[in-house]
Amino acid sequence: MPVTDFADCPIVELRRYQLRPQGFDELQRVFQGWLVDGQEQAGMRLGGQFRDRRSPDRFVWFRGFASMTRRQEALEAFYFGPAWRAHRDAANATMLDSDDVLLLRPTEPPHSPRPPAGAGGTGPTDSDPWAVVHVWSKVVDEAEALLCGGGHKILEQALGAPVAMWRTEPAENTFPRLPVQPGRHIVALTVFEDETQWRSATDRLRDDPGWRDVVERLDQAGVVTGIDLLQPTAASRHPRPVSRRRSG
Template sequence: MRRYALRPGHFDDLQRVFQPWFIAGQEHAGMRLGGQFRDRNDPDRFVWFRGFASMDQRREALESFYSGPLWQAHRDAANATMIDSDDVLLLRPTEPDHRPGVSVATGQPGPTVDPTWVVAQVWSLPTADLEAWLTTAGHPILQRALGVPVAMWRTEPAENTFPRLPVRDGRFVVSLTVFRDGEQWSMAAARLDDDPGWRRIADRLSDAGATSKVSHLQPTATSGHPVPTAAPPHPAVAG
């Protein structure tokens, strides 16, 4: 999960490089790109996901792309739009898996943005036990209260195999949910606040020193944003 802070007003400038060049170029190098989003509350923030089959394959794919001609040709234009590109989480599926499927507005990349409301929540957790508890006991309660499928990942504990691209230290759980619009999300959030099971979980997390951040995301035109469904296996590592 990569979260870029961009220079004010430069989101579209980055997309003019990212969409025609970097999506196909990274997939050709062996990565799989998932959701690509603009933060609805921070229009100068770009949030996106890419996946890998394994940590070794991640190293090979990143080495191939970042030493290849596409990145060399367009990196200056991309980097000129950015203030910070190091807010990166290295993730793996939870146990049991709560993986996403993939959808786009028309089934093909194009100018029509899928009008769904995507909500990402990132928990920063102090212990491995708390991470495991949230992704097992907490997940079904969260999903029941929200009334929609919840995709979820946790920190990949392996060493970063491509240190040229740093990742954040710590323990994290990330969830993604997809709603029809902001009104549907607001109704789901109210149910969550009123749910006694979720209140107990939230209290335990707070007492343990866990923190969380919720982001409301708008898919870009080329986003294959995650929608949790019964789907074929997806890459095991994201970052």
């Protein structure tokens, strides 16, 4: 069944590219000019698109699919199609590494992203959103249950913002031309209205006793935590951040 929005996609990729120095703007020119529409027309749904605030030559983005079968069909249609053939050399010339990719599905229970920024007639804002991606690797059953259950609730309450979350899709990668990373992972995405809101949330999370307990249990289970601090691109379809004016 087709999906019309990234938030509804049961299959998701988190793609993290290391680019050549000063390659980010050139890739965005090609990506936004030609490759976004090409992927959407092939059946994919793009989500948030970001620049790493601490490593400006790094591009982080999400895309989704209606199923594993539709993923294979969409990737074949795009990568063997005219848009990619016309612009692949320019895109590939900006990249050092494009193989840091996680193949994901919704958690149980699901924690879907909010509607994208600018959706529903809200229009753009003057704020500079800050996005945070947590990636927990070497996840075991107990850690997945903790993060997707009580840990998710603690995380949202401490941050004061919705947290979208996905887990590893265990199905075989049926498009091996684009490799995905092995192992079990949990990925969370949180978007803040601006730097001030993010810093306040980070302070609350650091001081939250419930979250400290979660971190200790994850450490004991051997889970490895990574955090990406991101800036949405102009065309990003990241979840709409919660406004402090609306949330009080």
